[in-house]
Amino acid sequence: MPQDDQLPPTDSEFDRATAVRRAEGGGFTADLQPGWDVGSGILNGGYLLAVTAQAALADSPHPHPVAVSASYLRATPPGPATLAVTPGPVGRTLAHTAVVLSGAAGPTLSVQVTTATLGDDAPLRAVPAPDAPPVEECLEAVPGAEMGGHPVPAVGLRHRVETRLDPATAGWATGNPSGEPVMRAWLRLADGREPDPLALLLFADVLPPTSWSMGLMGWAPTVQLQVLVRARPAPGWCLAEARANEVAGGWLDEEYRIWDSTGRLVAQSRQLARAPR
Template sequence: MTQMTQATIGDSEFDRDTAVARREEGVYDIDLSAGWTIINAVNGGYLLAVLGRALADALPHSDPFTVSAHYLTASRPGPAVIRTDVVRTGRTLSTGQASLFQYDEDGREVERIRVLASYGDLDTLPDDVRTTARPPAIPPMEQCFGPQDGPAPVSGSSAIADRLMLKLDPSTLGWALGAPSGKGEMRAWFGLADGRDADPLSLLLAVDALPPTAFELGISGWVPTVELTVHVRSRPAPGPLRVSITTRNLAGGFLEEDAEVWDSAGRLVAQSRQLARVRLG
């Protein structure tokens, strides 16, 4: 029997599908892959990783520390152009902004997403940690369930699931059985399906790759992101990640999702908050 080779950082489907080609200084081309779509729209975490890669090339520092994105219109698979601007460069941090554009049916350029981010070098950060945060309690992976264990929750939503290793905590899967808990929680083991280990750029995907917490609130359908801010706190250790996402407030047709990402060494490596729109009724 032939054993599959585990993909490595820099040589994986995620790396190929987020690779940008520099056309000129500050301008990058990419073909957004259909493999990272949900209901035909490109996943917001994948898009964040794409723009994050362009900014890593444009700025003198390579690691995202904080990335804030506003999602203006839904991105579709296909050609796109990214334009970056260097806002400030310093010894420990550099800041830049980037926007991703596509063309609509009438040939007009449309801005899809706009990002402001600060980058640095995660390897230079001190080891001192003072925290009350604790990793989420998730059952062992063999006791959790992935998309392959049941039907897709929403028609057409399985493309991205084929590229992920997702094992969801059974206590957050009531929605899949027709009995949502009402708690607005989602927890899972997370990785890439080809075995590639996590790095700072893939953490930008991890915070937005689980099913929406709205499912556990008894709401189905697309939950488009309006704004997403990610803080990368440390370079992740090899191995699967634990991701926990919580919603405490749904009001006026919007909800927040607070995410934590923990690595195999038990360190909090990324945090995020996003505002998302919910289609009620």
């Protein structure tokens, strides 16, 4: 998906916010948008992954990011950023690219992107979607609004991604955490754009830390995150299930599985994060 000097016109806020532009002398620039934050002006890790994937796709013969591994070196602030791209081997089925995102203070995110062409083959073996109530029976997380009598944190990301929480996993929002570090939610872009592999990178780190369901209400900064995109999602809502397995020694893992509106598994992610105190 080559990009010209001019960004393509688009009605999608997500497309505009993740666009990259070729820089003189090589690499790309991006203008990271403040609205994609998780509070305190800190940009969401999935949003940043989508930006770096755009840079990797620009010179790849393959249109889809299928595996993305990122080290979060420092918090990335909104504003101008540069993306240094190191191309790796390019093959018939896949290509490798390394991307380093830097802000004014230096590198903040180091990402390895594998691009490929996802087909339409039916799975030989599939992961079925979990049971979840229909969208209209789930809880809408709107920043500043109330949910179960408690204010929803003022997180810009929630304005960009419509998030409907399965009530069974949303007890933390009403002061009754379930004790199980699991969250399920229906997701779609608020700008009306249908999901695609880039949007799945965003969705793969879009929920609050599942440790909130253990009553650990602090932030859980991502250290490393790997996202696998397994299929192109069908239009409509995606269902995400996030789960922490082991919480120990100040660390937690967090896994996401994401299904499209047809119930097909379309993405998996796993991150190591610092556990809230």
